[in-house]
Amino acid sequence: MDWLTTFPHLNDDFLRNLKKSIDEGFRMFTRAYGDSIESFFNPLQYFLIQSERFMTQTPWPIIMLLIGLLAWYGSRSLKIVFGSLAALFVIGMFDMWDDTMKTISMIFVCTVLAIVIGIPIGILMARSDRVQAVINPVLDVMQTMPSFVYLIPVVMLLGIGKVPGLIAVVIYAIPPMIRLTNLGIRLVDKDVLEAADSFGSSAWQKLKDVQMPLALPTIMAGINQTIMMALAMVVIASMIGVQGLGQPVLKAINNQYFTLGVFNGLAIVVIAIIFDRVSQAYGKRLQRHLEVVHG
Structure with missing residues (x-):
């Protein structure tokens, strides 16, 4: 036997x-x-450095005002605006402002990069079943591979620093952006597309004027998920030099500083809640607007 x-x-x-x-x-x-x-990757590094410099060197009242305006634009909810500003004020009171701004700048750059890369790939998947069949297994690997594994080839290629961490975060966080863009375009009503065809719309016009606007709420859900996954990767990325709230958490783990870890961990949670509430509210507003427009 x-x-x-x-x-x-x-x-x-x-x-x-x-x-x-x-x-x-x-x-x-x-x-x-x-x-x-x-x-x-030098242009990407320049973009990240400039974003971080803006967030950390701009006076905090201006940053609070900008975030409040963005929260209002996205949610149209005073409760979300005042909740976001109060949470950021408490973060500043606990001396975590600079680390929080570095984390927000990293998440901003990651999200922009994920949108620039993810939406075109999602569109290609929606337009071709063959492309979808090829890319889906790659996305499955990206979503299930342990996040520590991403760090090995990135560090071997680029060393320790901001850009390697940024790339690792984007690889981990981009799959929802691609999947939900693909899904949103595929869910557009066939009758609407036939109506666009009857008016003589080209493939580009259909994509720009019909499919993308109707898929926008689903794409917004993809952006929301990408932000959440990027924030989840922040602590791991701090192991290869990404500055922000992840580094104090890593320091707390190594030195068993309970309060340091809890406070910075809660700050990450607060940022995640702010992003989540604002992006979800914006997605719902888009959905309601499209329902009114299309009857």
Whole structure:
């Protein structure tokens, strides 16, 4: 009955040599092309640095005003606006303002990058079943792969710093953006598309004037989920140099500082709630508006 307790496997020497050759190949690739890849991401690094500089160096009353205006524009709810401002005021009182602004700037850049990359891919998936069949397994891997694994190739290629952390966060957070863009466009009523065809609309006009506006509430849900997943990745990304609320949490874990970890963890939760409430309220307003327009 030995076959019940043993499992056939590759020869140990072969497996060891295979792993070694893959590792060596990746190291050679990073030595050969690491600098070129790093220079490719320089514009992204500049964008992130400027965003962080704006959030940390602008006087806090102006930042509070801007966030209040954005919360009002998104939600049209005084309760959400005052709740957001009160939460940020408490964060400032507990001396977590700079770290919070760094985290918000990181989430902002991640979200912009996810939208710029994710929406076109989602549109391609919606227009072609073949493309969807190819990309869906990739998204499955991205969503189920342990987040620590993303850090290994990124750090080997780009080292420690803001950009590697940003890339790792985007890889982890972008799948909902792609999936929900694809879903939103596919759910557009066929009768509406036929009506657009009868008016002689081109494929681009149908996408721009019909499919994207009708899919916008679903796309907003994708943006919401991307923000939530990016915030969940902040602490892990702090291991490779991403500044913000994640670093004090990591410090608290390493040194067993209970209050430091709890306070900064709660600050991350507060940011997540603000983003969630504002984006959800905006999505619902879009939905109501479209229902009125399309009767």
